[in-house]
Structures are given as structure tokens and as C-alpha cells.
Amino acid sequence: MILYSYFRSGAAYRVRIAMGLKGIAPELRFVHLTKAGGHQHSIEYRQLNPQGRVPFLIDDEVRLSQSMAIMEYLEETHPEPALLPRDAAGRGRVRSIALALVADIQPLQNLTVTQYLERQLAVEEAKRSSWIVHFNEIGLMALETKLAREPETGRFCHGDSPTLADCCLVPQLFSARRFGVDLKPFPTLTRIEAECQQLPAFQAAAPARQPDAE
């Protein structure tokens, strides 16, 4: 199994965690997202993956983009340990938490977005930073409210073992911190994050631990 990754990509970080939890050790290949003329724009990589983003998975004949699609694929092909609950209601809840991170928060801090703000709209750095902080704060506050009040929340986002929701939460809090978001208003989220960080799979997936880290 080959995983195209970039140490600082939140989406690749999710998949690295899921693979670690399942005991999958992929061959990592690195796509540098920020270097001028970054490799992700190279014709070769675009040929493989028209979206030009990471993560990207190769598993025999299978070629797969999109972190959630990759994690669902791993769940189906490597079912143990399960990263989704057994019941449909629980599976729905975990996917809903994961997607609130994947589809509502992260897209707005994506490099292509902040570059457009800078280059096409001449938005200065302080205002780009406020943009990222704003969309993190409203998204994380909705999740904090949900997780704090729902009885299904346990040591982790859902019960007492890690799920796909935790695989998405930890990278988001990592980047939120990097972007200067104050995490004090999110005690449930940071309590779960601390629980996750006890586990070797979460530790090994951290950006600073990647071979391509700067």
C-alpha cells in the first residue's frame, strides 16, 4: 500500500492516524504542497490524481483520493480494529462529527483558499489569519456543544475507543493551534485530544514525526 502524504496536510494526517490504529504500515511518498512550483502541480502527479491533493492511496489496482473515502476503504478492507461503531446510529454520529471537520472547517483554511485571498483579493496577512480563526472557532464551537451534551461521548468522540471522528479531530486541533486559535473554549475537544495523544498511532502520525517534516 502506498500513501502520498505531506507532513503538514491535515487530511493526510487523518489517514496516517487511521492506518496506525489498524496496524497498516504504508510506503510513504511525499508531495510538497507549499514549495514554489510544488510537486502536487507536477504533470506526473496530476496524471495520477487530477485533484493534485494529498492524501492519495494506491492499493494494488485501487487509486483513491479524499481522506474520508480512503478511511472508509481501510475500514472495509481492514475491519479490525473497527474505527466505526457497529450500530447504524453510532456510525452516523461518528461520520457526522468527522464530516463537520472535513467538510465544514478544513476546506476554508486550505492553502488554495488562503492563496486566493492573498493573490486575487489582496487580503492582507492579518485578515487572512482572522478568516482562518473565525471559521475554526464557529466550527469547533458547534462540535464542542454537541460533544459536551451528548451521552454517546466517552473518553473519545464516541465511546471509549477511537473512531474516524478522532482521526479527524486531532489534526484539526493541531492546525487550529498552529493558526493561533485559542482552544480554551473547547474543553471537551481538548480533553479528547489529550486522550488520543496517549496512543502510539496518534503520536507516530504527528507532522513533526514525518520523514518530510521541515
Place this chain on the structure above:
Amino acid sequence: MILYSYFRSGAAYRVRIAMGLKGIAPELRFVHLTKAGGHQHSIEYRQLNPQGRVPFLIDDEVRLSQSMAIMEYLEETHPEPALLPRDAAGRGRVRSIALALVADIQPLQNLTVTQYLERQLAVEEAKRSSWIVHFNEIGLMALETKLAREPETGRFCHGDSPTLADCCLVPQLFSARRFGVDLKPFPTLTRIEAECQQLPAFQAAAPARQPDAE
């Protein structure tokens, strides 16, 4: 089953299609997203759904936000007709196509985003419009390239029956057209859209056909 919907929401539109394909007739409740002081910000709706967005599903004890999580839940609880293939590779491909629409394109045209551009960054209407067109064009071009070249593409995004990918594609092309995106560069996508529009479930889910349409 109760579905909170808004006629023009692309995310609610996806779920309406999936329900129609599965023969589920929910009780619809309407959340008006654009009216001043819109209902989605009401305390009552926020109490139910902290994210304050649509769609939102109630099914007995289950409460579920996020269109992809809702559609996966429907797929598990109402498996026929299947909207995901049987094989893991195919399921991965369908989810990857769906998520490229759900997590990469749609979030950037969301009302909260264009309102932030207008109110916090004083971006004029023509430039907000260019923003939406830009992110639609790059996202749709990556999908066009993928679908045009892959042999798994059939009458629909994946093979010859509709899947979750089609449930996401049709609403995106609807809004792209509404935002003035030129769809001529996407002949594969519009060919599949035309195929979908032959089916009653896609027709009945259209924004103009909703009771809350303006």
C-alpha cells in the same frame, strides 16, 4: 422520518435525491437560510442542531447532521436500491467522487463564506462571484478529467445505476449554473446530469419543486 430542508441548499438537495431513489417519503420541515434573522439561527433549531445548518435528519431516536453522514445512514438502514457498489474499490471510488463535491467545492460557495467575504472583507459582488466560479471550475475540471478517463464511469458516475456520487453531482451542477459557471468544458458531467434528470427521484428533489421554493 423528518428531514429539515431548504429548497436551495445543495446539501439538502443531495439527501432529497437519495431518499427519493430509496422510496423514502420524509416529513419535510423547512429552515429558511437567507431570510434576515433566518430560522437556522433560532435558538430552538440550534438546540436541536448546534451547527444550525441543513439538512438535518430525525429518525426515531437518531439525530443526524451532515449530508454524507445522512446518506450513509440511509444506505445502511434502507439498503435497497443500493446507492453504493458492492465492492470496496467501487465504494471507495463513489465516496471519493462525492467527497470531492461535498468537501472541496461546495464549502467555498456556502452562504457563511460569501457573507464573510462581503461583510468582513468588503469584497464586492463581482469578485465574490468570481470566487465562486473559480472554485467551481477547478473542482469540476478535476472531476471531469477523472470521470472522462476512467472505465468505471458509465451512464452514471459509477456504472449504469445512480449512486451517492450522482446525488452530489446534480445539486452541484444546479448551483454552478445558478452562479454563472460555464458548463461547456464539462461534457462528461453534464452528460451524466442529463441521464440523472430522466429519473423521477432527481426531478422531484429539484429546488423549484419544493414546497418552500420562492
